[in-house]
Amino acid sequence: MKTLYLHDSLTRTKGAFTPLDPKHVRLYACGPTVYSYAHIGNARMAVTFDLLAGILRTLYPKVTYVSNITDVDDKIITASLQTGESCAAITDKYAAIYNHDMARLGLLPPDIQPRATGHIPQMIALIQTLIEKEHAYEAQGHVLFNVPSFPAYGALSGRNRDDQIAGARVEVAPYKKDPADFVLWKPSAPDQPGWDSPWGFGRPGWHIECSAMAQEHLGLPFDIHGGGADLKFPHHENEIAQSCCARGAENDPSAFSKIWVHNGFVTVEGEKMSKSLGNVALVHDLLKEWPGEVLRLALLSAHYRQPLDWSDNLLRQIKSFLDGLYRTLYEMRNIEPDYASAPTAEIDAVLEALYDDLNTPKAIAALSHINKAASLDKSAHQKGILLRAGSLLGILKADPVEWLGYGVSGADIDSSKIERLIQERKTARAEKNYRRADEIRDELDAMGLIIEDTPGGAKWRRRE
RNA sequence: GGCGCGGUGGCAGAAUGGUGAUGUAGAGGACUGCAAAUCCUCGUAUCCGGGUUCGAUUCCCGGCCGUGCCUCCA
Numbered sequence: 390m391k392t393l394y395l396h397d398s399l400t401r402t403k404g405a406f407t408p409l410d411p412k413h414v415r416l417y418a419c420g421p422t423v424y425s426y427a428h429i430g431n432a433r434m435a436v437t438f439d440l441l442a443g444i445l446r447t448l449y450p451k452v453t454y455v456s457n458i459t460d461v462d463d464k465i466i467t468a469s470l471q472t473g474e475s476c477a478a479i480t481d482k483y484a485a486i487y488n489h490d491m492a493r494l495g496l497l498p499p500d501i502q503p504r505a506t507g508h509i510p511q512m513i514a515l516i517q518t519l520i521e522k523e524h525a526y527e528a529q530g531h532v533l534f535n536v537p538s539f540p541a542y543g544a545l546s547g548r549n550r551d552d553q554i555a556g557a558r559v560e561v562a563p564y565k566k567d568p569a570d571f572v573l574w575k576p577s578a579p580d581q582p583g584w585d586s587p588w589g590f591g592r593p594g595w596h597i598e599c600s601a602m603a604q605e606h607l608g609l610p611f612d613i614h615g616g617g618a619d620l621k622f623p624h625h626e627n628e629i630a631q632s633c634c635a636r637g638a639e640n641d642p643s644a645f646s647k648i649w650v651h652n653g654f655v656t657v658e659g660e661k662m663s664k665s666l667g668n669v670a671l672v673h674d675l676l677k678e679w680p681g682e683v684l685r686l687a688l689l690s691a692h693y694r695q696p697l698d699w700s701d702n703l704l705r706q707i708k709s710f711l712d713g714l715y716r717t718l719y720e721m722r723n724i725e726p727d728y729a730s731a732p733t734a735e736i737d738a739v740l741e742a743l744y745d746d747l748n749t750p751k752a753i754a755a756l757s758h759i760n761k762a763a764s765l766d767k768s769a770h771q772k773g774i775l776l777r778a779g780s781l782l783g784i785l786k787a788d789p790v791e792w793l794g795y796g797v798s799g800a801d802i803d804s805s806k807i808e809r810l811i812q813e814r815k816t817a818r819a820e821k822n823y824r825r826a827d828e829i830r831d832e833l834d835a836m837g838l839i840i841e842d843t844p845g846g847a848k849w850r851r852r853e
Numbered sequence: 854g855g856c857g858c859g860g861u862g863g864c865a866g867a868a869u870g871g872u873g874a875u876g877u878a879g880a881g882g883a884c885u886g887c888a889a890a891u892c893c894u895c896g897u898a899u900c901c902g903g904g905u906u907c908g909a910u911u912c913c914c915g916g917c918c919g920u921g922c923c924u925c926c927a
Contacts, residue, residue: 548855
């Protein structure tokens with residue numbers, strides 16, 4: 390059996406992945422807080438863990454991939470106050486958009502997509518356990534996790550408690566026993582989302598929902614916990630603290646998830662995305678201009694742990710590359726792919742790259758070799774290999790005719806006129822009236838069409 | 854200030870203690886009336902300075918530059 394190697398943020402080393410239960414691998418990845426459209430950074434996380442789940446499925450008979458929707462959060466309350474919509478309306482709306490947009494990036498839905506608001510009792514129970522074990526305390530309607538009660542705190546982010554306090558720019562609330570303590574439960578005003586609890590009407594703090602949902606749907610410990618690199622601290626650090634302490638593992642930060650996988654940040658044109666810079670690249674907008682596969686492959690064009698700079702130039706390069714793949718498929722459009730052949734060295738090259746800590750650039754290079762072979766061979770076997778390799782990366786699902794824009798009709802395209810012009814050009818060329826032939830090509834070009842002369846006659850396709 | 858990451862061809866981006874992938878862009882050629890598409894070919898690419906080594910882009914030290922987290926953040 391092949392072995393998957395993964396980089397574990399907890400140990401900061403790459404090692405062979407060995408599941409707790411080889412018959413059932415369990416993966417959790419922190420999903421979005423749904424108060425607005427997802428940006429390309431959210432998408433990188435989603436694509437990375439979709440890929441990881443898919444790779445795990447090539448190795449293990451059962452994989453449960455859980456990725457949550459956080460639908461209770463102060464940012465949602467803020468959005469509600471700004472728009473006048475209810476929190477529930479906002480979260481329903483953006484959760485639906487998120488799932489729709491991610492599907493267009495070629496993601497399979499997670500096996501389970503729990504929502505925070507559906508797990509309030511589990512959170513309350515978890516908090517109660519932490520209080521009973523004296524890892525948490527109530528103060529002024531809040532419940533706080535007492536960080537000094539967890540000696541292993543800081544294992545993930547590599548910082549000790551004193552370090553982070555020294556550099557902290559956060560004001561310390563007076564009711565905290567320790568400056569590093571964080572909120573598990575906080576009071577809600579009557580007009581804010583809230584639930585009755587032993588500590589009054591309130592809502593959960595930011596970190597407890599993932600601890601509760603992961604435990605509920607995967608059991609503890611599970612195999613892999615993932616998310617964006619910025620979540621290492623404080624979010625994941627706090628999840629570890631809560632979950633490990635609740636189950637009495639005060640000295641074992643791996644008692645929650647065995648390993649941790651974090652994807653790197655996305656910058657836009659060399660700058661960090663931020664609302665103040667106004668350069669937040671939203672998936673919803675990008676999908677209006679680019680096929681989902683271009684966005685997906687662009688996100689996979691750098692190794693997941695490396696920073697990725699998002700730019701139009703990147704998208705153009707990826708689009709051109711995908712065009713080349715689809716052209717090969719177009720030329721084989723009348724061949725039924727043969728998937729039944731024995732596993733091949735070509736597919737193995739892609740898989741081995743992905744098994745090496747999801748080395749997608751290397752896998753894409755292997756895909757390129759496959760494309761080369763397929764364009765020369767044009768056999769059912771090669772087509773099967775190409776499509777299978779593409780599917781491992783979640784691409785090449787489109788119809789090549791449509792992708793390349795051949796003979797596509799549309800509201801703004803008058804096919805009969807095009808055919809007439811092409812016929813006229815054919816006649817002109819036969820009469821060696823090249824001036825007229827070129828005029829017609831210019832005319833078609835003005836209509837956004839490219840003409841290609843082939844041995845079988847002229848073909849036209851849509852320019853982008 | 855604390856912790857971390859990175860600097861490879863025009864651009865993107867892997868890998869490696871000893872011939873440095875792949876894509877994209879560009880150049881030349883084949884094909885074409887010309888194009889388009891395709892195919893072939895090409896480009897003295899590893900930030901700087903030390904160290905270890907027979908040999909370093911790769912390991913170590915220092916420097917310069919860039920960047921991330923430490924506050925809501927994927």
